[in-house]
Amino acid sequence: YVWPSPQLDALEALRWDQAGVNTSSGTQVIAGFVEPCGAFLGADNTGRANVADWIRTAYHDMATYNVTDGTGGMDASIRFAEETARPEDVGDGFANTLAILGDTGNPLVSIADMLAVGAIMAIENCGGPVVAFRGGRVDAVAPNNPGVPEPQDPLESHIAAFARQNFTQTEMIGLVACGHTFGGVQNAAFPQIVPVLNDPNNTDSVSHFDSTFTHFDHNIATEYISGTTQNPLVVGLNDTTNSDKRIFGSDGNATMLSFANSADLFASTCASLFAKMLNTVPAGVQLTEVINPLPVKPDYLHFNLGADGKSLQFSTQVRLWDLPNPNSTHTVLMLWDDRASNSNSTSTPTSTNNVTLVPSKVVTAAGGRFTASWYSSPLLTLDAFRGITNMRFLVDGKLEDQDGIGFAVADDIVWSDTSCVTSDFNSATYAVAVRKSLAPTRVYLETPGQDNISRPISVETDLTLQPVVANATYNIWSVELNGVFDSFTIGAEVGGVKISRQDPRSLSSLEVCA
Numbered sequence: 001y002v003w004p005s006p007q008l009d010a011l012e013a014l015r016w017d018q019a020g021v022n023t024s025s026g027t028q029v030i031a032g033f034v035e036p037c038g039a040f041l042g043a044d045n046t047g048r049a050n051v052a053d054w055i056r057t058a059y060h061d062m063a064t065y066n067v068t069d070g071t072g073g074m075d076a077s078i079r080f081a082e083e084t085a086r087p088e089d090v091g092d093g094f095a096n097t098l099a100i101l102g103d104t105g106n107p108l109v110s111i112a113d114m115l116a117v118g119a120i121m122a123i124e125n126c127g128g129p130v131v132a133f134r135g136g137r138v139d140a141v142a143p144n145n146p147g148v149p150e151p152q153d154p155l156e157s158h159i160a161a162f163a164r165q166n167f168t169q170t171e172m173i174g175l176v177a178c179g180h181t182f183g184g185v186q187n188a189a190f191p192q193i194v195p196v197l198n199d200p201n202n203t204d205s206v207s208h209f210d211s212t213f214t215h216f217d218h219n220i221a222t223e224y225i226s227g228t229t230q231n232p233l234v235v236g237l238n239d240t241t242n243s244d245k246r247i248f249g250s251d252g253n254a255t256m257l258s259f260a261n262s263a264d265l266f267a268s269t270c271a272s273l274f275a276k277m278l279n280t281v282p283a284g285v286q287l288t289e290v291i292n293p294l295p296v297k298p299d300y301l302h303f304n305l306g307a308d309g310k311s312l313q314f315s316t317q318v319r320l321w322d323l324p325n326p327n328s329t330h331t332v333l334m335l336w337d338d339r340a341s342n343s344n345s346t347s348t349p350t351s352t353n354n355v356t357l358v359p360s361k362v363v364t365a366a367g368g369r370f371t372a373s374w375y376s377s378p379l380l381t382l383d384a385f386r387g388i389t390n391m392r393f394l395v396d397g398k399l400e401d402q403d404g405i406g407f408a409v410a411d412d413i414v415w416s417d418t419s420c421v422t423s424d425f426n427s428a429t430y431a432v433a434v435r436k437s438l439a440p441t442r443v444y445l446e447t448p449g450q451d452n453i454s455r456p457i458s459v460e461t462d463l464t465l466q467p468v469v470a471n472a473t474y475n476i477w478s479v480e481l482n483g484v485f486d487s488f489t490i491g492a493e494v495g496g497v498k499i500s501r502q503d504p505r506s507l508s509s510l511e512v513c514a
């Protein structure tokens with residue numbers, strides 16, 4: 001996709017900006033919760049792992065899908081108490097998952113998208129394959145019909161349940177094996193399957209599906225085929241609840257044998273099946289394209305209009321994906337156009353304004369498979385009238401301009417230096433500068449919130465237009481807030497359309513008022 005695009009930028013950051021980065025869109029950085037892979041809500045030796053809860057939660061959210069009428073699927077309906085009270089959704093893993101993934105931090109990102117990215121982070125950071133991610137899931141407004149398979153159900157019922165979810169019998173075997181490479185069965189949820197283990201290294205008494213329950217690997221299949229498995233749904237004392245045994249054996253073990261014989265086949269099959277599971281959404285929901293990392297992504301654009309209204313301070317960072325030799329310093333030049341440069345993106349780069357960016361950090365994603373090298377600009381002082389309209393980058397001499405389009409920069413709604421906080425840090429004036437050419441009907445501060453069914457929304461606080469000198473480039477809108485410690489981004493309504501700018505400010509980031 002072409003940058004900027006508010007929703008895709010936020011989803012891309014959520015998906016790809018991991019360890020060592022705070023996403024600029026405010027979306028949570030999830031990877032830290034599955035690092036190390038045995039992490040579980042800050043407690044040790046429980047026998048449990050966030051990775052297992054997150055993957056099971058995604059499956060249970062999806063498993064209500066009905067291919068015939070298009071209801072159910074990945075829509076975060078698992079957050080409704082009515083669903084988690086059902087016997088098919090026993091256990092505290094769903095509540096644990098939602099405590100971390102239920103707050104998206106950005107109204108453009110649904111809880112269902114967070115559940116999908118959570119499952120992907122768990123898989124990718126803990127030995128599994130890269131799973132293609134599409135965004136755009138829509139959060140359900142009410143619980144879905146029941147439909148998650150249970151261990152005591154007969155094989156025919158499992159085949160029928162997966163068919164309703166749009167998975168064939170072979171896909172059922174695969175998806176159950178792919179899921180059950182993580183985690184296990186807990187005593188508290190299934191006392192009839194797992195006894196109290198009295199093990200100080202497994203205080204929640206979890207009987208694991210394979211010997212590596214915090215990691216993705218094909219041990220679920222090798223141990224099953226070799227007959228050494230301890231999987232409680234295969235070798236459980238009560239055969240009625242041995243659902244993995246019936247499912248794995250339902251094609252004469254052909255699928256499980258192929259997985260045992262090839263770790264690669266298992267990984268590639270799971271990559272497809274997990275993606276299919278996560279992309280199973282209610283009819284009418286249109287998912288985005290697969291969100292791959294942008295090779296060059298500007299981020300953290302930061303603006304301040306000077307108190308005199310004449311100078312515009314600007315800085316930016318740029319993320320360069322998977323550079324060769326990421327740890328050596330690369331030459332990164334930012335070129336930009338303004339309202340006075342008689343240039344467009346096809347003009348020779350040297351004819352425009354330019355500045356050298358400095359390396360700030362190199363981080364990794366997807367369990368160390370990729371690197372992201374961040375470079376930042378100094379704080380530039382621009383002429384407010386000329387502003388900045390478009391950026392391009394020269395990376396080791398190679399022009400990066402999104403195939404000639406450049407990276408469009410909006411300097412029309414920015415923070416004003418007349419924003420300030422009182423010396424007792426109790427009251428702040430938030431002032432926003434809007435180019436006179438824009439003429440919005442409303443300008444407001446945005447802060448993340450939730451509606452009454454916990455969907456992410458943006459809470460808006462209106463600003464008032466202030467008088468400015470006649471020849472000013474920007475109008476100023478402002479509001480004074482007492483005792484409010486939230487972090488705000490800026491929004492405006494122009495011709496009935498809402499636009500938002502990242503670049504958050506909070507009381508603690510403002511200058512003390514003169």
Ligand code: HEM
Nearest residue numbers: 052055056059091149150151175176179183184185186189
């Ligand atoms: C017939 C289908 C299935 C049955 C009967 C079944 C049954 C179970 C049971 C009884 C548990 C124990 C839960 C607990 O003690 O909290 C469990 C755990 C788990 N299931 Fe399944 N499952 C099925 C399919 C799947 C699928 C398709 C996936 C994912 C792709 C999956 C992923 C998981 C994971 C990751 C856990 C571990 C949770 C933890 O350790 O906290 N399951 N499953």
